[in-house]
Amino acid sequence: MTDTAPPPAVPAKRSLFAQLELDNRLLGMIGAFVLVAIMFNILTDGRFLTPRNIFNLTIQTVSVAIMATGMVFIIVSRHIDLSVGSVLATTSAVMAMVQTVVTPDWLGLGLNHPATAPIAILAGLAVGVAIGAFHGWMVGYLGIPAFIVTLGGLLVWRNVAWYVTRGQTIGPLDETFQLFGGINGTLGETASWIIGALAAVAAVAALLNDRRRKQAHDFPVKPLWAEATVAVIVVGAIMGFIAVLNSYEIPTRRLARMFEARGETMPEGYTAAYGLPISVLLLIAVAVVMTVIARRTRLGRYIYANGGNPDAALLAGINTRFLTVKVFAIMGFLCALSAVVASARQTFHSNDIGTLDELRVIAAAVIGGTALSGGIGTIHGAILGALIMQSLQSGMAMVGVDTPFQNIVVGAVLVLAVLIDTIYRKRLGVRT
Amino acid sequence: MTETRTTPLVELRHMKKAFGGIHAVDDVSIDLYPGEVVGVLGHNGAGKSVLMKLLSGAERRDGGQIFIDGREVDINTPRDARDLGIETIYQTLALADNLDAAANLFLGRELVTATGMLDDARMEAETRKIMARLNPNFRRYTTPVAGLSGGQRQSVAIARAVYFNARILIMDEPTAALGVQETRMVAELIVELKRQGLGIFLIDHDIHAVKQLCDRASVMKNGRLVGTVKVDEVTEDDLLGMIILGKMPEHLAA
Numbered sequence A: 001m002t003d004t005a006p007p008p009a010v011p012a013k014r015s016l017f018a019q020l021e022l023d024n025r026l027l028g029m030i031g032a033f034v035l036v037a038i039m040f041n042i043l044t045d046g047r048f049l050t051p052r053n054i055f056n057l058t059i060q061t062v063s064v065a066i067m068a069t070g071m072v073f074i075i076v077s078r079h080i081d082l083s084v085g086s087v088l089a090t091t092s093a094v095m096a097m098v099q100t101v102v103t104p105d106w107l108g109l110g111l112n113h114p115a116t117a118p119i120a121i122l123a124g125l126a127v128g129v130a131i132g133a134f135h136g137w138m139v140g141y142l143g144i145p146a147f148i149v150t151l152g153g154l155l156v157w158r159n160v161a162w163y164v165t166r167g168q169t170i171g172p173l174d175e176t177f178q179l180f181g182g183i184n185g186t187l188g189e190t191a192s193w194i195i196g197a198l199a200a201v202a203a204v205a206a207l208l209n210d211r212r213r214k215q216a217h218d219f220p221v222k223p224l225w226a227e228a229t230v231a232v233i234v235v236g237a238i239m240g241f242i243a244v245l246n247s248y249e250i251p252t253r254r255l256a257r258m259f260e261a262r263g264e265t266m267p268e269g270y271t272a273a274y275g276l277p278i279s280v281l282l283l284i285a286v287a288v289v290m291t292v293i294a295r296r297t298r299l300g301r302y303i304y305a306n307g308g309n310p311d312a313a314l315l316a317g318i319n320t321r322f323l324t325v326k327v328f329a330i331m332g333f334l335c336a337l338s339a340v341v342a343s344a345r346q347t348f349h350s351n352d353i354g355t356l357d358e359l360r361v362i363a364a365a366v367i368g369g370t371a372l373s374g375g376i377g378t379i380h381g382a383i384l385g386a387l388i389m390q391s392l393q394s395g396m397a398m399v400g401v402d403t404p405f406q407n408i409v410v411g412a413v414l415v416l417a418v419l420i421d422t423i424y425r426k427r428l429g430v431r432t
Numbered sequence B: 001m002t003e004t005r006t007t008p009l010v011e012l013r014h015m016k017k018a019f020g021g022i023h024a025v026d027d028v029s030i031d032l033y034p035g036e037v038v039g040v041l042g043h044n045g046a047g048k049s050v051l052m053k054l055l056s057g058a059e060r061r062d063g064g065q066i067f068i069d070g071r072e073v074d075i076n077t078p079r080d081a082r083d084l085g086i087e088t089i090y091q092t093l094a095l096a097d098n099l100d101a102a103a104n105l106f107l108g109r110e111l112v113t114a115t116g117m118l119d120d121a122r123m124e125a126e127t128r129k130i131m132a133r134l135n136p137n138f139r140r141y142t143t144p145v146a147g148l149s150g151g152q153r154q155s156v157a158i159a160r161a162v163y164f165n166a167r168i169l170i171m172d173e174p175t176a177a178l179g180v181q182e183t184r185m186v187a188e189l190i191v192e193l194k195r196q197g198l199g200i201f202l203i204d205h206d207i208h209a210v211k212q213l214c215d216r217a218s219v220m221k222n223g224r225l226v227g228t229v230k231v232d233e234v235t236e237d238d239l240l241g242m243i244i245l246g247k248m249p250e251h252l253a254a
């Protein structure tokens, strides 16, 4: 082909804001989140936006947010997964038994051996993937609707979890394992700054790389100032987040105990901050990997194509059945990862772990803009959705709203979010 | 058409397909030569689309043989057909509405970078090049195809076939959803592709268009082949008679 491409249409003169080419839907969600945060901050006399509460909010969000990223792929594929809370329970139970029975007794490693946590986590992830793949096989190859398969799964895995532990609460969990829980595993100030800086560099590199690729093909790019503004906002957000987490100081009594545990005494006037929790770092890693899968890999492209038009995907030669297995296997993997965070956070495995999580996870994905009709949804949207829901819940708890009413509000918000989304899409003229 | 016909590009022999009790395609044999357009005609439900789907791998045949360049081949999936250079433009547009033109054009055959990641920029550049040839008015490269008009969507589907150098093109009512101008564009394209030596099966209900574009026409009725005629040797009324009555025109009937 020797033809040259037509010169891309020269964009008409646009407002400075439009030239930033920000994602409107994302801006809307961030706006909603900021509004919720400011409202609760006023209602709680400034207690909502303290480093301590922001720290708590993030670690409370992690478990649901991790699963919500997987739910995006499921819903984009026009399926649903009602079993995630139960799969979380089963994988949590398996990991709890591995680290309290299998490794210390059967393998003779004793308690808190360094190999314990990796063995337990690998076992949990393997079980999660197996359960997910099994669900996907029933949906893709046997043609049973996902709603039914996972409704069955909801009952089955909740009670398999019960049998794995004989209904007992299992704990305390391995010390290394507990590092994934949030407050028990944070990176401290210096490491947090380093991670933040690395993330900022990576983000800017990604922006530049994108720009260079567009230029290589003579596509229009944003003006440099716009690109720079976006970069500054992104870097500012990353560093601001780290700064907030780094200003939540570990209470003196807790610090003193930590020094005692090491057989030292705490120097007078010593302070230290928690910094970035490992669980939040895990969520960020999941978000990055899932976004790359969604946007930059064949797998992601096929998931979205199949959700947009299953016939087109099939006629394009895509193995849509196996694709279904993969999507559910990813969901199972993420359930197991969430189980690590959730059980580590409470330092033990309990029977009711993950109860009703399926509803929170689906709500997070949907509030985040995932369309139940399939084909549409973003990873960052789902995470924001989880954060908004958690903020509502925590904020209302802080204000003193009773639990039943909290749930009423969250339910109403879910419906409202979908309504706004529907109107927004209609206005854009996008057929769904 | 030359008199010295060599091996057919495609030969379908005794193709059969039934859905439950319905014989959608019943013992149909047709062929196609390079640089030839063969019209496939018949009333609604005659079995035209199903016959073509047996060739494109979208449906699996119950019986019959497929020969490409005189060699028997086994087509069981759309991928098999693609690998043999068979591209299809479907009656019901096979585009993923939520993806943009480039993503649709390269669906299943994405261009990737050295690291195996999708190379969207290159795919868009290639799409711009091919569309400049096929539909110079096309502008909307970065929006989901759901927002495109029927004609624009159709040109994406056709671009897909052209870009990947199809040798055999199946067009199932390619102009059903199009306006006058787009219909003419498709007609011109068919002439151009024919000149390049492609073989084209064209399903169309417009007898007039078939007379103009096709070299031969095969008529089906109730899943069976009525007959195949050279369009120059029949009138439009003859073709209509074949479609409606299921009988060969008298001057050609044996």
Ligand SMILES: Nc1ncnc2c1ncn2[C@@H]1O[C@H](COP(=O)(O)OP(=O)(O)OP(=O)(O)O)[C@@H](O)[C@H]1O
Pocket (backbone or CB within 6 Å): B019, B022, B023, B024, B042, B043, B044, B045, B046, B047, B048, B049, B050, B051, B091
């Ligand atoms: N997937 C299917 N399952 C069951 N029956 C089918 C299927 N596809 C086609 N048929 C039946 O096979 C017969 C032939 O259908 P086909 O789509 O080939 O018709 P057609 O000639 O293309 O008609 P039209 O001009 O309306 O497109 C019809 O009776 C139809 O109902």
Ligand SMILES: [Mg+2]
Pocket (backbone or CB within 6 Å): B048, B049, B050, B091, B172
């Ligand atoms: Mg048809």
